[in-house]
Amino acid sequence: MDVADRVLAVIEAHRHDRGALLPILHGLQAEFGYIDQSVIPLLAKELNLSRADVHGVVTFYRDFRSEPPGRVTVLLCRAEACQAVGAEELVAHAERTIAKIGQTAGNVTLDQVFCLGNCALGPAAQINGRLHGRLTPHELDAAIADQTREESS
Amino acid sequence: MTTVHVPRDSAARSAGADEVAAAFARHPDVRVVRNGSRGMLWLEPLVEVTTDHGRVGYGPVTPDRVPELLDAIRAGADHDLHLGPVDDLPWMRAQNRICLARVGVTDPLSTTDYENHGGIKGLRRALDIGPEATVAEVTESGLRGRGGAGFPAGIKWKTVADTPGELKFVCCNADEGDSGTFADRMLLEGDPFCLIEGMTIAAHAVGATEGYIYIRSEYPDAVTTFRRAVDIAYAHNWLGEDILGRGLRFDLHVRVGAGAYICGEETSMLESLEGKRGVVRAKPPIPAITGLFGRPTVVNNVLTLASVPRILADGGTAYHKLGVERSRGTQVFQLAGNVKHGGVFETDFGISLRDLVEHHGGGTRSGRPVRAVQVGGPLGAYIPESGLDLPMDYEKFAEAGAMLGHGGIVVFDDTVDMAAMARFAFEFCAEESCGKCTPCRVGAVRGVEVIDRITGGEDPDANMALLNDLCDLMTDGSLCAMGGLTPNPVRSALLHFADDFTPRRATS
C-alpha cells in the first residue's frame, strides 16, 4: 500500500465517528509513528475541513509528533509529585547521557510529561508505553537498555 | 490448587507485578488472578493468597522469591513478606470503600465477579424507580463533582433532564491531569464496569443515548482495560440497544486525549471530543444545556460517576449520612510525592490532612520532616506543616485559601525549594494554557521571569509588587481556572515560605 492508501484506510476506519479528527490522528501516529505534514491536505479534503483547521489541531496537542521518533521513546515525568522525589535529578541525568528533552539521539527519543498516574511511586517514566516507578538514574539506564534490546530483537 | 492474586494495575506493574505473575504461573498447581490494586502502593507487587482465613497478603514480592514463598505458603510456615489478612491491615480497616469497594478485590473484567460483589444492583434499581426518582436519589445523596469544582451532581443532572432534546450525551472526564492523582486510573483499570454502570444510570436519568469517555493518553493500560470492558459490557447487554432487557438504549464510545492538560477543563474536553483544538469555551452557555455538538450534556468526573451505582443501590440517604457539612459521602484521597506509604485512601469527608499525611501516610519517604503539602493538583495551594490540621472538607479548604480538587495530596520534605515550586506553577501554566486569554497566556510567562528576577536579587521589592499585581491580574482576568487559580500555589508559597524567595548568591 502506498502512503495515501494507508492514510485513507485510517480515515475509513473512523469515517462514522463523531468529531473523528483526533481518533484519526491517533490512528495515523500509530501507523507511521508521527504525523507528516504532507498528510494534512488529504485529511482536510476527506473530512471537509480547511487545511488551517487540521494544522491547528495537529499542533495544539503535544502527543502528535512532526518527526519520526527513535525506536525507544522515554517520557520522564516532571510534575510536582515526582519532583518531590528527585525527578529533576533524573531529567538532568538523562539529558546528560541521552539527549535534550524533545530530542532524539540514535535509537532513543527523550521527552517530558506532566504526570503518568504513578505519583506514589515516583520518579516515574513511561518507556514505549510501559510505566516505570521509583527510578534511580541507574535503573532508568537499565530500563532503556532493556527496551532497546527488545525493540531490536 | 492455590489461588494467588497479583495486581495488573499499572502502578503495580511499574513495580514488577508482571514478572511476579509470570513466576507464579510457571507452577502448574497455581491459579493466577490479575486483580486491580488495593492501593497500598508501597507494598506492590502485593500478592494475595486465598486461604480459609480470607486473602492473605505478601509484599513487596520479587520474582526470585516466588518459589520460597510458595513453599512457605504450602507448609503454612511464616515468611518475612507475610502481612496477614489484607482486609485486616490498618490501612484497609481505616477506610470506608464505596467508590473503590471492588478495586483490588475482583478480576476487573469478570462480569461474574462484578455481580457477585454488588454490581448492577444500582442500575436495576434506577430502572425500577424511573429517571426522575433516579435524579432525586443523586440529589438527596449530596454527591458533589469529584473532578475539582465540587458542583452538586444532582443539580447538573436535573438541568440536563429538564432540557428538551432528541439527542443528549453523558461524558465522563477521565483526563486526570493533576499531579498527585491516580484514583481515576485505578478505577478504570480496577473496576471498569462500575464506571460503565454509573454512566448508564446517568444516561437513563437524563434521557441520553450516547456516551463518551475521554481518557488521557498518558494512561495506555487504562485505555486498553476500559475498551475491553466496554466490549464485554456490550456482549453482556450492559450496554447497547436493550440494556438488561429493559428497553434502555445507551452506546458508549472511548476516546483518548492527546497530551493537553487543559482538556481536563470540561468545555475544552468537549471541543477536543468534537475533533478540535482544546480551547476553552466561554460560559454560559453551560454544557448541561449546550454541550457536546451543542446538545445537552452531562459532564462528570470518573469518581463522581463511579459513586452513583452504590448511591442508587443503597439509596441517597445512606450516602448522605457519611461526611460532614456540605461535603457528603466519601472521597478517594491519594497520597503521593515524598510520602512513605503512598496510595489511595477512601474515607468520609472530615478527616484531617495531618491524619492522612502523618498517620496513614507515615510521613515522608526520605524520613526527613514534612515541609509542605500541595492538595488539589497543580492549581492547589501549598500548605505548610503547621497547617495540616485542616479537615478535608470543600468549604473549610476554601476558607483557608486552598482547595480539595480531585483529592491529590503531594508531600514535600524540608529539602524543597518553594520559590522553585512557585516558578514551576507559572511554567506549567505557560506550557498548558490554551492561549485564549492574555492574562493566562502572557501572565504565566511573565511570572517565571519575575520570580527569576526576585531570586536573582534584581530589585526584589519592586519585583515582588509586580508579582502580586500579576497574580491579581490572572485571578481576575482569566476565563477559566487554569489562569485563574495558578496564583494559588504561587501566593501560598510566598505567604508561608517567604524565606525561599530571598535572593540567592551565585554558587560559582
Ligand SMILES: Cc1cc2nc3c(=O)[nH]c(=O)nc-3n(C[C@H](O)[C@H](O)[C@H](O)COP(=O)(O)O)c2cc1C
Ligand atoms: C484546568 C482544568 C483542568 C481540569 N482537569 C480535570 C480533570 O482532569 N478531570 C476532571 O474530572 N475534571 C477536571 N477539571 C474540572 C472540569 O472542568 C469539570 O468541572 C468536571 O469534569 C465536572 O465533573 P464533576 O462535576 O463530576 O467534577 C478541570 C478544570 C480545569 C479548570
Ligand code: SF4
Ligand atoms: S485562563 Fe488560560 S487556559 Fe483558561 S481559557 Fe484563558 S488562556 Fe485558556
Ligand code: FES
Ligand atoms: S507526578 Fe509523576 S506520575 Fe504523577
